Amino acid sequence: MKEAEIKRLLATNLLCVFSVILTTTVPAFFLDSFSVLGTHLTWLCVCSVSVSALNIVLYLILKPNPFPKRRSFAYKISRFLKCCVYFFMSCILFHAIVVLYGAPLIESVTETFLFAVLLSTFTTLQCLCVLGPNIQAWIRVFSKTGAMSIWDNSLQITTVCSILGAWFGAFPIPLDWDRPWQVWPISCSLGATFGYTAGLIIAPLWIHWNRKLLTYKSR
């Protein structure tokens, strides 16, 4: 059963990686002069939208943490709204953190915010999909030994990798190479994207490697 689940995880993650790669090439067919560096904002939008869409679709198909009870429609709506609010709040939080890290406050607000949205897509949206709008569950998953399924583990790894990617992405900004990708926030968003894809690939491998050690507490 575990093997099968790992394979499923691998498939979904590869799908996500594939979608990220597609976002860098496909829009060029529809939009004139599209390039990841040149029209970075467009790419940010495209990437966040497509990754989030794919994540939601995958969630609806796979239901990694299925709730056995059938809930009413109203409950689902409220859940969805809650998810939206959480997502928006996480965007604001990321924006605030990025500004605290030194991003300009007023200038290039759009860039900063879209970067925050991208980061939220890579981190919060996944959490929302896997765990639902349940803060207690989030805290549980992100404490050291709180993962209950391989999905939780994968979530941990991709989230940490995305944030670390964005963190490392800030390093080249002070260098005086005058390269187009050193402009805020390109290096950071590229770093986050690389981190995210790396996390997506690493997660199944890591779980496969450590499958003997991983024992999940039953719910």
Next chain:
Amino acid sequence: MRLRSGVFASSCLLVEALGVALFLRGFFPLPVRSVPRSEARRDPPAEPAPPGSGMVSNWTSVPPPLFKKVVIVLIDALRDDFVFGSKGKQFMPYTTQVIEKGTSYSFVAEAKPPTVTMPRIKALMTGSIPGFIDVIVNLNSPALLDDNLIWQAKTAGKRIIFYGDDTWVRLFPKHFVEYDGTTSFFVSDFTEVDDNVTRHLDRVLKREDWDILILHYLGLDHIGHMTGPNSPLVGPKLHEMDNILKKIHISLLSKEGEASLPSLLVVCGDHGMSETGSHGGSSEGEVHTPLLFISSAFEKRSGPITQPKVVQQTDLATTLAVGLGLPISRNSVGNLILPVVGGKTMREQLRFLHLNGFQLSRLLQENTPAYEKDPGYEHFKIAEKSHGNWIKLYLDGNNSEILLNLGKKVLKQYLEALKTLSSSLSKQVAQYDMYSMMVGTVIILEVLFLLLLSTPKALSSRAEFEVPLSPPLFSLLFYLMCLMLCAVHVIVCTSAESLCYFCSMSWLTAVGVMVLISALMCGILSAVGKILESSRLPVKNPVVSNSSWSEVDVLILAGTIGHVLSLGASSFVEEEHQTWYFLINTLCLALCQELCRNHFLVKEGDPQHSINLKQNFENVKEAYECKNIDIPAADDSKLGKVTSSAEFIKGSDKWISLASPWIILICCRLLRSLNQTGVQWAHRPDFGHWLTSSEHKSELSFLAAVSLVMIFILVQRKCSLVSKIAMALGLLGVYSYRAAIGNIIFPWQRDSKDISKGITEARFVYVFVLGIVFTGTKDLLKSQVISADSSVKSIGLWEVYSGLVLLAALLFRPHNLPVLVFCLLIQTIMAKYIWRPLKFDAAQITIMHYWFGQAFFYFQGNSNGIATVDVSAGFVGLDSYVEIPAIFLTAFATYAGPLLWAIHLLCYLSSEVSRNSAAMGHGCFCYALVRSIPVAVYIILVTSLRYHLFIWSVFSPKLLYEGVHVFITATICLFFTAMDQNQSHKVQD
């Protein structure tokens, strides 16, 4: 010998400071310099008096100019083979023709490393070899304050026009009647930089209202940097330059008929380029530049073409000074290039050489005490005597062959003397003193290894360890090593031609240093041996690291290593503040996560956590029971609450605690936008500039007043009543001082009144600073002697700290006062809500303090450039420049951030001693370690990068900052040890 960690660390740091001093002395040789140009503008010397009485030469003034107009075309990175080699023949046909057949003299000018534009321009215009110390001495402004050709020309009423690299405009502000500076910022721009210069040319050449025209072309340098000397772009650029030279030359020739005197065209390069196209080092291609003098005054070249003679780059300044009829710059070490004045009469030529020799010998007199023994000086005296004889013959009206022959002989004597003089002068600054640097580096590295090897023991709970001194000191190895090092010293000092500082020290000192080095080496070896021995023995009590590394630990380690590695890149050095801001931000977020875990996971009832919690809680209770003074009185009321409930921190405190990292983050963000520093984003608008602009004076006054009140509120809570009052008065004094010197205004003061120097007000504050520090010291001494309860000591420490805060408040510019407020605020929050509840150990807290100290160094507006040092702090309360207080005050104001954090660390740890008796020792050791790692690595980096393009602009200033920081850290560690001493006395009692 048993040593405590603190004592060990501070003695290590003292030794390290010695190593750093030696290294700095080797890296920055003292420049050859004369008195500042403002003083003693002595008249030029007369011709040497002929022997015998009664006859006096009547020629006492500076000789008249030889050229009416001078055009200097400086082509950046023009290598000698671009003109004299095959490239020159191919791409510079006109110049080649002028060199081979025209009226010109060509030379190869040798540039001294660092072959970087700015020092080269200085060398060309002052004739001296600029050292880095020059930059420090001229700290107030980037302008060149030394005597130089441009200044002399301007003083003599010459009109100078300049087009080209804006380095000139910064070096010589207000010297040019007309200028257009182009920035060399965009290295990828090959054409625009030069077109910006050439576009003025036609207009200027038509005009008559100038005497000197300087053109500095940057395009070739940019091509070199981007594509190298063999790129196809070089040819067309040389051709463009050739056309420009042709245009200038023809235009000068066409004017010549009208003027009485001929004009001169000088073509030179500031430095060459290496085979890869860069420059800065000392390879053949980088130091050899062409130097052409073209004028109709010269004889037409005939005969076979010879290889151009090698001269020094510094010779240009002297030659041009003579050619323009100006006094030779006082610090010049250049020799007159004789062929340029070859067309003049023998008397004039001898006169020029005498002037040059006189200037050089005077410079030698001012720089070397034993100048009379210098062979150059002796030669000059002999030549001067024969010159006198020659004049006697000349004045007698003798006009024969003898006169000419004697004149030639004198000429030769003079040239010989000049050569010896300038070579012995330029030896003093010519190169890095590698030997001293090596000795310094060895000491520093040994200290670092010693510190690293003793880390596990030093951070053990006892914080003291055995330093095996006697066995290594009596070992054979030690004596062998001493002998070997002394032998090396003798060999190096007797063989090396260069004057080496370490060799010039007395033999006793040198031997002492050698003994020190070998002792350190033996210490390291014995430490290694011990570690190996203990690792071979079976581990008796397996101290398994049950405490695995937390995120904060990982971050601290990664941050330290990352910062050290970042020092290798020039842009990371320029933007080092970004590194620190980034690190402390991440640190705050990591702390936030730690706090969240502490607060939220407890609820889950995780057994391990609850045990931890219980232990923590027990500790707290114990601490309270001990009537520990360090817990502020305000907390005492909560004692009951804490003990009664099982919760760790209750209610509102919990939320404040959770919010505290965010408050700190916001404070840091505000501070960050207060002073934009660094290089790349330094031009961005910031609050600091907004506040200091004159129309925002009232806002600035308001801010200053609020800040001072806040400082009082934050500082007073742990002070005694007397020092509270003193503090309040002192802060009032600070405000009135700033008002007196016109930085800020009193609310009742409408129109700006006359501005004074505020001496009384500043001294008023000094009195209180001294008073508070004195009270604190008295308390400290009392606690040591009478060994009263530790509260006296704690108050004493805090008083010393608040005295320093008051001093910083006085020295900081008013717009920087919020830095002080936030510093105090963050310290308070951190201590109360983060460090104490989370139970960080002394090592972690020390490193956090160090990081924040570094960040505050940049928050207060410092950078790794020399320009940001606030020299005005050295004049606060002083009538005139008094060296020692000025240096002390400037250093204090510059390093106030790190210093205040370090003293706060001391206060915090001393209050922590009751919990962990070794806290002080650990703190001191960690502080020393965390400081020595970057210094040691940076010194090695700088040594290997000494021919880097940015060595003078980026790496050297940083080296200086690091060096001074080491001295300050050594003092702090001594203070630590002294405080620790008290503690140990008391424990023994």
